[in-house]
Amino acid sequence: KALNEVHFFPSEVACVERIFTPSSTHLCSCPLPHGVDTSFSRLLRHVLSASSSMDLCIFSFSNMDLCRAVLALHRRGVTIRVLTDKDYAAITGSQIGALRKAGICVRCSVGSGYMHHKFTVLDGRLLITGSLNWTLSAVQGNAENVVVTDQPELVQPFMKEFHRLWELNEPA
Amino acid sequence: KALNEVHFFPSEVACVERIFTPSSTHLCSCPLPHGVDTSFSRLLRHVLSASSSMDLCIFSFSNMDLCRAVLALHRRGVTIRVLTDKDYAAITGSQIGALRKAGICVRCSVGSGYMHHKFTVLDGRLLITGSLNWTLSAVQGNAENVVVTDQPELVQPFMKEFHRLWELNEPA
Numbered sequence: 001k002a003l004n005e006v007h008f009f010p011s012e013v014a015c016v017e018r019i020f021t022p023s024s025t026h027l028c029s030c031p032l033p034h035g036v037d038t039s040f041s042r043l044l045r046h047v048l049s050a051s052s053s054m055d056l057c058i059f060s061f062s063n064m065d066l067c068r069a070v071l072a073l074h075r076r077g078v079t080i081r082v083l084t085d086k087d088y089a090a091i092t093g094s095q096i097g098a099l100r101k102a103g104i105c106v107r108c109s110v111g112s113g114y115m116h117h118k119f120t121v122l123d124g125r126l127l128i129t130g131s132l133n134w135t136l137s138a139v140q141g142n143a144e145n146v147v148v149t150d151q152p153e154l155v156q157p158f159m160k161e162f163h164r165l166w167e168l169n170e171p172a
Numbered sequence: 173k174a175l176n177e178v179h180f181f182p183s184e185v186a187c188v189e190r191i192f193t194p195s196s197t198h199l200c201s202c203p204l205p206h207g208v209d210t211s212f213s214r215l216l217r218h219v220l221s222a223s224s225s226m227d228l229c230i231f232s233f234s235n236m237d238l239c240r241a242v243l244a245l246h247r248r249g250v251t252i253r254v255l256t257d258k259d260y261a262a263i264t265g266s267q268i269g270a271l272r273k274a275g276i277c278v279r280c281s282v283g284s285g286y287m288h289h290k291f292t293v294l295d296g297r298l299l300i301t302g303s304l305n306w307t308l309s310a311v312q313g314n315a316e317n318v319v320v321t322d323q324p325e326l327v328q329p330f331m332k333e334f335h336r337l338w339e340l341n342e343p344a
């Protein structure tokens with residue numbers, strides 16, 4: 001059966017520590033609510049489900065939890081390619097530098113318009129797309145949507161467009 | 173069979189006059205290419221396909237052709253509701269004022285975060301969503317995506333969220 005999910009934001013705020021360390025027996029003592037499923041925790045779980053590849057096309061990326069998730073995938077051996085907007089890669093709080101430093105392949109769009117996409121394709125199989133930039137204000141402040149689907153009719157055009165944009169934009 | 177389309181931008185630039193006046197025998201003499209199908213012409217055609225209702229949730233709306241399409245639907249008797257961001261409704265070039273003037277129901281989000289959605293549900297049946305704001309720079313300049321689908325699993329959550337946001341945000 002096809003997977004078709006829609007998640008809306010702003011997300012409730014809850015601790016996501018458990019999502020990163022599911023096998024830990026340590027109980028988190030931070031002040032945030034625990035054991036709560038939120039739009040954001042569902043998004044994070046989907047991202048962390050990648051086992052072989054992640055192609056990420058994102059206008060603005062400053063969210064620390066999503067950065068931690070991408071770095072965790074990278075350490076696990078998932079092949080990651082990140083295409084981002086050249087102007088927004090350099091703004092305060094951008095995590096693009098941290099991804100590069102960790103050895104992840106990053107390219108910046110060279111066109112005159114914005115690289116305004118907010119999608120990722122995981123394992124050539126799962127598409128996550130919508131209005132949501134990977135920032136804290138988008139997750140916790142804005143009215144936003146994220147579609148998660150594994151339908152080939154939707155996944156394949158995004159994969160193809162990613163490859164086209166990746167070739168079009170030289171490594172910076 | 174389910175409809176699932178993805179359109180990428182920037183769109184080629186072509187004349188859209190024919191889309192608005194399909195039965196006209198007059199040949200347009202403007203300097204743009206004619207008889208060309210583009211991402212934007214496909215988007216316009218989908219928008220113009222509405223026959224009973226249009227619920228539009230859009231962060232930024234300054235595109236004149238899309239405004240013309242919404243006004244055409246309104247004149248045809250399609251029930252239109254527009255929810256937009258309060259800050260962006262007032263910027264230069266915004267078409268929100270023109271919609272209001274024509275008698276279309278417009279509400280502005282009152283939350284502290286942005287109303288950052290870019291989706292519309294037509295006739296409670298067709299969902300158009302993605303990264304694309306309804307502006308000229310998004311259509312002709314940016315790398316953007318638009319998903320068009322009639323799958324209930326995707327359409328229904330967006331309808332529900334529209335109703336929730338509509339009730340939440342008082343008429344301005």
Ligand SMILES: [Zn+2]
Nearest residue numbers: 015017028030
């Ligand atoms: Zn905690």
Ligand SMILES: [Zn+2]
Nearest residue numbers: 187189200202
């Ligand atoms: Zn023309």
